[in-house]
Amino acid sequence: MSTLPPISNTGMLRWAWRQLTSMKTALVLLFLLALASVPGSLLPQRGIDPIKVRSYLTENPTWGPILDRLGFFEVYSSPWFSAVYLLLFLSLIGCVVPRVGVHFRAMRSAPPPAPRMLQRFSGTRTVEVTASTAEILATAEGALRRGRWRVVTGPVDGPQWLSAEKGYLRETGNLIFHLSLLVVLVSVALGGLFGWKGNVIVREGSGFSNTLTQYDAWGGGRFVNPQGLPPFSFTLDKFTADFERGSAQRGAPRAFEAEVSYRTEPQAPVQHALIEVNEPLEINGAKVFLVGHGYAPVIKVTDRTGAVVFDDAVAFLPQDGNFTSTGVVKIPDSSPQLGIQGLFLPTAALDAVLGPHSTFPAPDDPALFMSAWKGDLGLDAGTPQSVYRLVTDKMTRIGLEQLKPGQSWKLPDGSGTVSFEGYQRWASFQIAADPGKEMALFAVAAAILGLIMSLFIRRRRVWVKVVDRDGVTVVQLAGIMRTSTFEDEDIGVLAEDLDLVQDALESAGQTAAPAPLIESAPEAEAPKEES
Amino acid sequence: MNPESLAQMSNVAIYSSMFTLALAMIAFAASFAVGQRRPVAVAAQQSTVSAGGTAVLTKQAPGGVEEPGRRASNIAISLTWLAFILLLAGVVLRGIWAGRAPWGNMYEFSITAALGILGVYLFLNIRMDLRWLGLFVVIPVLLTLGMAVTVLYTEAAQLVPALKSYWLVIHVLAAIICAGAFTVAAATAGLSLLRDRAERHAEPGTTPTGLLSSRVPDAERLRTLTNRILAFAFPLWTFAVVAGAIWAENAWGRYWGWDPKETWAFITWVVYAAYLHARSTAGWRRNRASWIALAGWVVFLVNYFGVNFLASSLHSYAGVSS
Numbered sequence: 001m002s003t004l005p006p007i008s009n010t011g012m013l014r015w016a017w018r019q020l021t022s023m024k025t026a027l028v029l030l031f032l033l034a035l036a037s038v039p040g041s042l043l044p045q046r047g048i049d050p051i052k053v054r055s056y057l058t059e060n061p062t063w064g065p066i067l068d069r070l071g072f073f074e075v076y077s078s079p080w081f082s083a084v085y086l087l088l089f090l091s092l093i094g095c096v097v098p099r100v101g102v103h104f105r106a107m108r109s110a111p112p113p114a115p116r117m118l119q120r121f122s123g124t125r126t127v128e129v130t131a132s133t134a135e136i137l138a139t140a141e142g143a144l145r146r147g148r149w150r151v152v153t154g155p156v157d158g159p160q161w162l163s164a165e166k167g168y169l170r171e172t173g174n175l176i177f178h179l180s181l182l183v184v185l186v187s188v189a190l191g192g193l194f195g196w197k198g199n200v201i202v203r204e205g206s207g208f209s210n211t212l213t214q215y216d217a218w219g220g221g222r223f224v225n226p227q228g229l230p231p232f233s234f235t236l237d238k239f240t241a242d243f244e245r246g247s248a249q250r251g252a253p254r255a256f257e258a259e260v261s262y263r264t265e266p267q268a269p270v271q272h273a274l275i276e277v278n279e280p281l282e283i284n285g286a287k288v289f290l291v292g293h294g295y296a297p298v299i300k301v302t303d304r305t306g307a308v309v310f311d312d313a314v315a316f317l318p319q320d321g322n323f324t325s326t327g328v329v330k331i332p333d334s335s336p337q338l339g340i341q342g343l344f345l346p347t348a349a350l351d352a353v354l355g356p357h358s359t360f361p362a363p364d365d366p367a368l369f370m371s372a373w374k375g376d377l378g379l380d381a382g383t384p385q386s387v388y389r390l391v392t393d394k395m396t397r398i399g400l401e402q403l404k405p406g407q408s409w410k411l412p413d414g415s416g417t418v419s420f421e422g423y424q425r426w427a428s429f430q431i432a433a434d435p436g437k438e439m440a441l442f443a444v445a446a447a448i449l450g451l452i453m454s455l456f457i458r459r460r461r462v463w464v465k466v467v468d469r470d471g472v473t474v475v476q477l478a479g480i481m482r483t484s485t486f487e488d489e490d491i492g493v494l495a496e497d498l499d500l501v502q503d504a505l506e507s508a509g510q511t512a513a514p515a516p517l518i519e520s521a522p523e524a525e526a527p528k529e530e531s
Numbered sequence: 532m533n534p535e536s537l538a539q540m541s542n543v544a545i546y547s548s549m550f551t552l553a554l555a556m557i558a559f560a561a562s563f564a565v566g567q568r569r570p571v572a573v574a575a576q577q578s579t580v581s582a583g584g585t586a587v588l589t590k591q592a593p594g595g596v597e598e599p600g601r602r603a604s605n606i607a608i609s610l611t612w613l614a615f616i617l618l619l620a621g622v623v624l625r626g627i628w629a630g631r632a633p634w635g636n637m638y639e640f641s642i643t644a645a646l647g648i649l650g651v652y653l654f655l656n657i658r659m660d661l662r663w664l665g666l667f668v669v670i671p672v673l674l675t676l677g678m679a680v681t682v683l684y685t686e687a688a689q690l691v692p693a694l695k696s697y698w699l700v701i702h703v704l705a706a707i708i709c710a711g712a713f714t715v716a717a718a719t720a721g722l723s724l725l726r727d728r729a730e731r732h733a734e735p736g737t738t739p740t741g742l743l744s745s746r747v748p749d750a751e752r753l754r755t756l757t758n759r760i761l762a763f764a765f766p767l768w769t770f771a772v773v774a775g776a777i778w779a780e781n782a783w784g785r786y787w788g789w790d791p792k793e794t795w796a797f798i799t800w801v802v803y804a805a806y807l808h809a810r811s812t813a814g815w816r817r818n819r820a821s822w823i824a825l826a827g828w829v830v831f832l833v834n835y836f837g838v839n840f841l842a843s844s845l846h847s848y849a850g851v852s853s
Binding site: 023024026027030031033034037038040041045047048075076188197247249252253254255256276277278279280287289291430431432434437440441444445447448451452455456 | 685686690691692693695696698762765766769770773776777778780781782783784785786787788789790791794795797798801802804805807808809811812814815830838
């Protein structure tokens with residue numbers, strides 16, 4: 001039960017801080033974090049698929065905008081998601097940072113003196129000894145120190161007891177784990193502020209140089225200077241793709257390879273590399289990933305006078321797994337202006353239901369279906385147009401045709417000729433730089449190490465006490481678990497620790513043979529104090 | 532050997548494993564039904580154990596009264612081992628047939644996950660007597676395998692380029708062992724809740740009666756066991772997620788992109804982190820922690836099955852949506 005907050009301001013602040021850094025708050029925040037992550041996996045997210053977000057908004061005109069205003073399409077950068085994880089990290093700082101100091105002091109200080117009554121601890125042993133107190137304690141200390149225990153003896157004027165502690169690394173690991181999570185957060189933030197990434201489609205034989213204008217899409221952090229990107233460039237020499245031809249998963253991709261030649265800067269020598277899906281190319285701190293591919297039919301258009309008004313490969317965008325691809329050609333320089341909507345089919349098929357479509361992603365039987373338009377392309381209107389869409393508002397259709405590579409089509413109204421010369425491949429690349437990722441990797445490695453330490457190292461104390469009992473010198477051995485995860489194993493671990501000391505005494509010949517082993521009744525010493 | 536016969540052998544091994552498991556399930560169930568209350572001496576020893584915190588693992592003392600149903604549970608364990616070996620053979624043959632690690636689609640994940648659950652259970656059973664848990668492990672394994680051979684079955688095929696990486700072996704292996712551990716921990720957590728309820732309803736000083744609760748260890752031991760399994764699984768799950776992130780960085784150009792699979796892996800991680808925190812929070816370390824362990828398993832299942840079927844994810848290479 002939480003108490004009511006006191007009235008004074010500092011008291012209030014202290015109360016709030018205590019609440020925030022309590023374990024229960026941390027638990028609640030962890031649940032909130034889990035819960036807050038869910039909607040981002042159910043609703044489309046702008047950062048991943050902006051087109052899906054747009055179509056969701058059109059399909060849900062009532063709820064869509066409300067969800068949008070509440071940040072449900074950018075969950076992981078929304079204020080409420082940020083609030084949860086920032087509070088969680090604040091709570092973590094409040095919990096962990098003070099413990100760093102406490103632990104640092106604990107690691108440097110000696111274990112506390114042995115308690116007066118050792119009998120009350122479970123598993124206490126009493127062993128009759130023959131050697132002197134000093135010898136006994138020296139043997140025990142030697143054995144424990146070899147086992148990397150921290151040992152102290154006392155009292156100062158003629159030691160009678162020994163107190164030893166081990167397993168400090170448990171708390172060290174716990175602190176490393178939590179502090180590493182902070183470092184991960186910082187690394188992610190660094191990546192967000194100083195990182196950038198862009199996407200670009202490059203045709204076979206064409207080049208790309210790393211400047212903003214060459215990208216189809218680009219986004220960068222707040223501290224990235226878009227004019228100062230590393231000045232590398234590359235050319236896509238050859239792209240090859242393999243697809244499954246067997247019956248199982250027919251048409252599924254099997255291998256993609258992009259052969260490129262690149263320069264790290266304009267004057268640098270040309271180097272060659274092969275980029276594959278799991279094998280990005282690293283240039284100047286940026287990585288070039290192969291993320292997609294498609295076809296670019298080579299189309300040549302002549303006008304009514306026979307003059308060539310267009311001759312180029314045009315990247316078409318794949319619409320399905322078999323690479324039925326669409327694209328457009330805009331020819332503003334002919335009179336009247338011409339536009340072509342095209343459908344490129346690597347393995348062409350035509351049926352009544354699906355219309356023209358491709359049945360296999362490889363170019364086994366390529367064909368180009370076209371619809372030609374003339375009129376006003378609308379390029380002068382000032383509104384930006386997509387290069388993949390033809391605006392046909394002010395155009396009229398001339399005709400439809402299908403061509404095999406090498407074939408030509410004389411437009412029915414005589415306004416020109418369209419030839420399907422062949423096709424090229426294109427590859428799309430994601431080029432990204434994330435200066436925080438090495439740090440993030442280092443931090444998570446440290447976190448896992450810390451986690452293992454904090455879960456499996458046991459912090460425990462043992463005591464050795466030499467006492468005189470009815471004229472017989474005996475040694476009492478006892479121990480406790482300082483922290484405990486698995487109660488049923490603790491007793492076994494402590495027994496092994498006591499064995500360590502007892503064996504050392506026995507092999508030093510300091511015990512009375514045969515050593516009688518008296519175990520006290522199992523009495524509970526609640527062995528835990530941990531958060 | 533020709534590929535077709537390898538495929539057939541793999542399938543035969545998996546069906547045989549399921550048949551053997553079904554027999555094991557019957558034997559486990561029989562030992563449950565036949566086994567009356569544990570002998571009083573055992574119960575008494577156990578209650579001191581939990582009170583004193585001084586247990587050695589509860590191996591039965593030799594020479595004592597043989598518990599009823601013990602023979603049936605011994606037979607069940609032997610059958611489970613046999614089923615494990617058959618399933619291992621099935622998975623390995625599948626891998627040889629495909630010429631790669633057999634983790635390319637949901638069918639293969641599922642048979643390997645079933646192997647993982649059995650493996651974790653049998654491994655723990657070597658270290659402590661867990662025959663009482665067998666029924667609750669064999670049932671989810673049979674369900675997983677049943678779903679694999681009916682709904683998820685796909686012919687072996689090559690991998691899509693995105694999966695061609697040694698990270699497939701590392702990332703998926705870690706995730707599959709975690710699947711086993713999470714499932715076994717869910718069984719012990721669920722039983723601890725039932726047993727805890729029975730203990731609260733039992734008259735003071737007696738052990739609970741009833742079909743389920745009288746045949747399993749006391750609730751505190753079940754909770755400790757759950758904690759031990761999850762303490763092992765949580766760092767491994769962290770590693771599995773990190774390995775996935777490293778792989779994603781290599782394949783997709785970012786180490787974390789809130790893809791639905793990644794998101795649910797993160798949620799799983801957070802819930803199990805909450806479990807570990809709950810275990811050291813006053814008032815939470817008993818039944819609430821057990822509920823969190825169960826919730827973690829449900830979230831894990833959503834991640835494992837749900838994401839493949841429901842959401843459009845970069846991880847949707849399940850090979851089931853043809």
